Amino acid sequence: MSVPLDQRAFRDAIGMFATGVSVIVTQVGSEVHAMTANAVSSVSLDPMLVLFCAAKKAKLARNLHEVKEFSINFLRSDQYALSTYFAGRWQDAVPPPYRLVAFEGALRLEGCLAALACETGRIIDGGDHWVTIGRVVALHQGIPPHKPLLFYGGRYRDIDFSDSRPAPDLSDVVDEPAHVFYGE
């Protein structure tokens, strides 16, 4: 069934793509910004590159072009309050507890499922968002259980671990370093 192409329909369609939930943490001097983001993807294995998309009107985007290092923090299923808080939608007077700790030149959110420390590579104009590509410089894996927070259809969800099917083994897909061209 084809549906009219408008922003609501686009949001609904893209909302059918289940994702994890991350918090991007940037720092420029003493100014720290943290923003909930699910527009996050791996880009390349060799070199290790990831991307995130930040709305141009988001506070985090104000000094994005000055950001040298940032972290991407993958939230656990029980960290949905942090997702809502870092999306600026927290209603209570008292914020949910969290701590930022040093992480290879960046700051990471303590207690997450996993975190990536990145150096900013290219920042690409992506309509009303900036697409930031980062070179991964450090990895952090949190303690078990490894239960991610999911976002699907505009709601937070949990994985049902009782239901799974094998997927192809992709570990040998990239064996040759790719040529990546940076800069102008």
Ligand SMILES: Cc1cc2nc3c(=O)[nH]c(=O)nc-3n(C[C@H](O)[C@H](O)[C@H](O)COP(=O)(O)O)c2cc1C
């Ligand atoms: C689950 C979830 C995922 C989100 N993903 C993104 C995203 O990928 N990019 C983005 O710009 N905003 C995203 N947002 C919205 C921002 O977190 C929110 O608008 C932003 O933090 C508010 O901007 P402010 O920091 O300027 O107040 C998401 C929000 C939620 C709850």
